[in-house]
Amino acid sequence: MLMIIRPPNIQSLQTFLVLSECSSFTAAAERLHLTQSAVSRQIQLLEEHYGVTLFKRSARKIELTAEGVGLLHSAELIFRELGNVEKRYSKKIRPFRLKIYASLAMRLFIPLLNQFAADNPGMSLAVETETDLIYGDLAQYDAFVSYKDAAAITQEDWLLFAESLIPVCHPQSVCAKPLPTRLEQLPDYTLLHGSMNGMDWERWSLSKNLWLDPSQAQIFFNLDELAIEAALQGAGIAMTDQRLVQGLLEDGSLCSPFPSALQTDNAYVLTFKKGGDAHPNAAVVKRWLQQHLCADH
Template identity: 35%
Template structure:
């Protein structure tokens, strides 16, 4: 029996045959163009005939390549179906999310686990705002930023809306926050190393302050919110994430102005093979929670 061709090379052939371009195949496979070319050449050496006709304007399949393509598509279709069917039997859903969304997401996942203990969720947090489903074994992820690339399926959760927040005692006494101009007399807390959030809100409020750069900077939104709740200063927070803190009285909004930044939070998942029934149920529930804020 002749030795079978390597599976990675067959996958590279499939992607290359679908786009007939080494460069585009390399982009989809997250490898270099040279690596794609070498894998195809190695596969051709293994089989003993060429699969592509190399031309200046691109690639064309040879007669043998055209015969191989539907067979390879069938092979990987069977593998995809097996992954989907067996994956549905896995009890725990794997979810990835950035730390900035934890104040909103974590209480809701705990509620989900109380209501649906039969569908446990394992959460992985990260300071980064992306996911690569080709390399990372997650069922879905929460992303913050601009709308996700069209290669990913996504559900919009909510938009980022910036607003100052502080502890309730800061609204009382001789140094009480009554107007935005009063911010000049308080320590400003930044949820990131830069000052873009405060600057965006102050610009919308048509206000210039001399103490923006004198504020205290934190690595995460959670740290800034925690310090604000303790009366250390006034933080710039995302109204979409701190509803529970406001309802519980841990934080208050001294002003009504909320500024949309154009960024948002999204649930993303691989378009193929698509979400399992359990994952679809979880995502629908999270979207309902987001809309009920």
């Protein structure tokens, strides 16, 4: 009879294997596309599950304890067998997995899908969107878009576009009123935010030496796309990235009452998984995305 057990989280075991190989929380975090604290937490959960200490930690290095060595042998066997099962039953190449912010997917990526299908017949994609700028576990993705300080961009990141904030609204009326022509008129209009913290409007207004009235009517969304759609309906003035609305500005669906954009110190970048875990179609997808989506290629 099969003994029913409560196994540990498979991701914790995978983190344990990678950390054992790297002997460094920093290197393991980079390989798994996690934060160091997330790696540390996964190991902590594993140690709590088995009730043993798996690593000896010092200022300079970490090394396996006797219990850790024992678990390493078992974990290697488990993952070797899981790999064999994957090879045996996975007849079809899995889709290339891309993680991207929802508004970028809708405004920039989806319009390219017909071209992608024409250029890469038969190739499958799995696109997962996120509304929060802070991602969780990225190890399962073959490529992902992230929002970074420009100073933190590395050689492994491909620039999509630098952030450039601009206010946009319906070209004829806003809140059933004519468009504002002076910054001093902004308190008379509803401000639309593409995030719940409202930081984009605050950053833009401060760059114009303008203090927003806290009693002013405002609508907060958790997605740029929703703020843009509200602006298209004349519900207020949205603050968003110029790249997201460039097409709408060019065809006249939106306009900017104050077209002076704020160039921030942030950017959106595309990063691909490294090493032997790369998807079989990674090179093809990488070239295509760099050609059609990235600003510097």
